């Protein structure tokens with residue numbers, strides 16, 4: 001899953017109005033922000049197997065630290081606790097922790113059975129990536145609904161508050177289109193470096209959110 005995770009982050013602004021969109025995005029994508037770092041460190045592995053699913057060609061055969069359920073629960077508790085210690089905003093802490101876990105649940109929907117319950121444990125995945133229409137609809141519905149909720153619960157304080165948020169939405173949409181329809185990366189090092197680029201979204205979301213205020 002790609003833009004669907006961002007949809008959930010945008011939507012969460014309504015649940016935790018005082019939490020920055022940057023935190024929400026970072027939490028919802030925490031496992032995928034961690035993953036390229038673990039790949040580059042050689043602690044996790046992926047290989048390209050063209051045709052392994054219809055939508056994307058990667059075989060995620062070894063990612064226990066970023067994508068096993070028990071580790072996702074730990075990351076979720078760690079992020080929620082850290083957020084509470086820094087901000088003292090209980091609601092925001094629950095939402096940030098919940099978002100980390102939401103990533104695993106949404107990945108479960110689209111991945112092949114490659115998501116382990118615990119490192120080395122049995123693997124699950126409902127495999128929506130085997131259907132183009134189902135994958136595209138889930139991503140578009142989550143992303144669209146999330147943006148709508150975010151835009152209706154905040155309003156721009158100035159022009160930057162409009163441009164920054166719409167350019168973020170455009171870049172995410174474009175990134176997703178390239179990921180699903182662009183040329184398949186053959187080299188996994190390149191894939192890891194490309195995924196590392198996701199981090200740019202965090203300061204971008206902070207910038208957009210700092211120029212908006214809650215409308216209710």
Ligand SMILES: [Zn+2]
Nearest residue numbers: 031032103107
């Ligand atoms: Zn993931």
